[in-house]
Each structure stands twice: as C-alpha cells, then as structure tokens.
Amino acid sequence: MNGLMEPKAVLRHYLRGGREALLWKVESLGERDLRMPRTATGTNLIGIVKHMTNTEIWYFGDTFGREWPTPDERITGEDEADPQVDLYATEDETCDGIIDLYRRVWAFADATIEELPLDALGRVPWWRDTTPVTLHELMVHVIVDLSRHVGHADVLREQIDGQAGLHAKFFNLPEHQDWPAYVAKLTALAERF
Numbered sequence: 001m002n003g004l005m006e007p008k009a010v011l012r013h014y015l016r017g018g019r020e021a022l023l024w025k026v027e028s029l030g031e032r033d034l035r036m037p038r039t040a041t042g043t044n045l046i047g048i049v050k051h052m053t054n055t056e057i058w059y060f061g062d063t064f065g066r067e068w069p070t071p072d073e074r075i076t077g078e079d080e081a082d083p084q085v086d087l088y089a090t091e092d093e094t095c096d097g098i099i100d101l102y103r104r105v106w107a108f109a110d111a112t113i114e115e116l117p118l119d120a121l122g123r124v125p126w127w128r129d130t131t132p133v134t135l136h137e138l139m140v141h142v143i144v145d146l147s148r149h150v151g152h153a154d155v156l157r158e159q160i161d162g163q164a165g166l167h168a169k170f171f172n173l174p175e176h177q178d179w180p181a182y183v184a185k186l187t188a189l190a191e192r193f
Helices: 007-026 031-035 045-060 095-115 135-161 179-191
Strands: none
Touching: 007 045, 007 095, 007 135, 031 045, 031 095, 045 095, 045 135, 095 135
C-alpha cells in the first residue's frame, strides 16, 4: 500500500490479501492433503476454505438482507445431524468446487462492500446481541477471522510440505535459514525446563 487510502479501500486491501494468502496455502495440493485432519479437533485445509466461504456469504449477504444468487450452490452451514459440516468437505463436495465457489463468493461480498457505505447497518441473527452493526465493523470482524484462519492454514501447510510464509510474493521468513538447526536449538532450550 502506498499513499493515503480511503478507509474502505484499506479494508478491502487487507480482505483481499487474506483471501489470496488462504488460497496460496491450498495451492497445488491434492484432495487427500486438503481433506486430511491435522489437529486433534479435525482442522483441515479445505475445511478452512469452506468455512470462510460461508463466513463471507453470511456476513456480507445474510446480515444485509442480500441473498446468495444461486442458493442450490450454497454450502450448508451447521445442521442438527452434523454441526461441524461447515469445517470439512463432504463426500459429494470436491476441493476444487469449494475453492471455485470461494472465489465467486468474493465477487458477491465485494459487491456488498462496494454498494454499501461503511456505516450501513445490518443485523447478525446468530449473534446473541442482535444490535445493528455497521459494514465497517463486519469488515474488520471478517478480516480478523480470516487472518486467524490463514494462520491455521500456514501451520497446516508447513506440516505437509514445509511451505511457509506470508504469501507467494513475500515470504517474510529469513533466507538461508538452517531450519533443522533452529528447531534443534529451540528443542534443546525447551528441554531445559
């Protein structure tokens, strides 16, 4: 970012950066690696993408009374039979299909952001406090949520093939680092306690 930007442009910049970083974390992996749970609670890469797809539909659509244009494509959220269905690809969903839908959701969400002023009011029906919230508040909320999940994705991807960093054009990690030696140093330090 160069120069002084309008607040909405700043928010859009960070939202776009987070989206692109998340898709970079799933790039070039096959169905198995994308679906494989990598934590004790089942966190998996494609589940993060699916969750963020729903998140953007919900916050930039439902909250402002805007319907997702093709409801039959909408990825279902929680249901009584499986409250975690938002966090993994089901057998009849493909990873490519979820990623494609996520990209299309960006256009839907961006249209909401473009058409509404930052002080536009919406209601989040699933929040306990249904006091109206502004588009500005929701953009910050989604950026924070997305950033948190991109961090998860970064760790998961590093477990698969060692790929790490901020994004494809700026890794933000030291070049020529001897990572095994660094990990051994930290392990030895931790073992002293």
